[in-house]
Amino acid sequence: MKVLDMCTGSGCIIISILHNVEGVKGYAVDISKQAVNVAKENAKLNEVPVLFERSDLFEMVTEKFDVIVSNPPYIPTDVIPQLMPEVQVFEPVEALDGKEDGLYFYRKIVEQSRDYLNPGGYLMFEIGYDQGKDVSEMMTDAGFSDVCVKKDLAGNDRVVTGML
Numbered sequence: 001m002k003v004l005d006m007c008t009g010s011g012c013i014i015i016s017i018l019h020n021v022e023g024v025k026g027y028a029v030d031i032s033k034q035a036v037n038v039a040k041e042n043a044k045l046n047e048v049p050v051l052f053e054r055s056d057l058f059e060m061v062t063e064k065f066d067v068i069v070s071n072p073p074y075i076p077t078d079v080i081p082q083l084m085p086e087v088q089v090f091e092p093v094e095a096l097d098g099k100e101d102g103l104y105f106y107r108k109i110v111e112q113s114r115d116y117l118n119p120g121g122y123l124m125f126e127i128g129y130d131q132g133k134d135v136s137e138m139m140t141d142a143g144f145s146d147v148c149v150k151k152d153l154a155g156n157d158r159v160v161t162g163m164l
Contacts, residue, residue, distance in 0.1 A: 145163050
């Protein structure tokens with residue numbers, strides 16, 4: 001199985017997948033050179049092979065995948081100044097800013113992912129607690145089936161999945 005982690009950041013999602021699931025080839029992209037370097041180091045520390053590439057979303061992606069996972073920036077721009085200081089200080093703004101309504105990157109990934117998923121492939125997003133309805137509608141409108149929203153341990157919407 002081939003898995004792509006879009007907007008990988010520190011690489012924690014793809015590294016966790018490869019660490020816990022056998023028979024997976026992992027690929028990951030991020031627009032930030034610094035994030036890619038951190039992710040490479042984290043993969044090395046966890047002894048998992050991941051192919052990392054600096055890419056503006058799918059710009060440098062040339063293959064098809066069975067699964068695309070993503071935790072893209074999803075905080076609306078005007079909410080960022082209200083975040084806890086430790087988030088504002090330690091997280092790069094580009095890792096947080098989902099543009100005006102927080103859904104910019106979901107839209108882009110949903111519309112472009114169809115070209116990079118194998119038939120029967122899955123698209124899986126981490127979402128903000130209040131974005132489940134919007135992201136699931138986006139995916140359904142784009143032709144994904146079996147779209148569902150999963151809750152986290154606190155009972156908040158946290159993941160949206162769908163099959164192509």
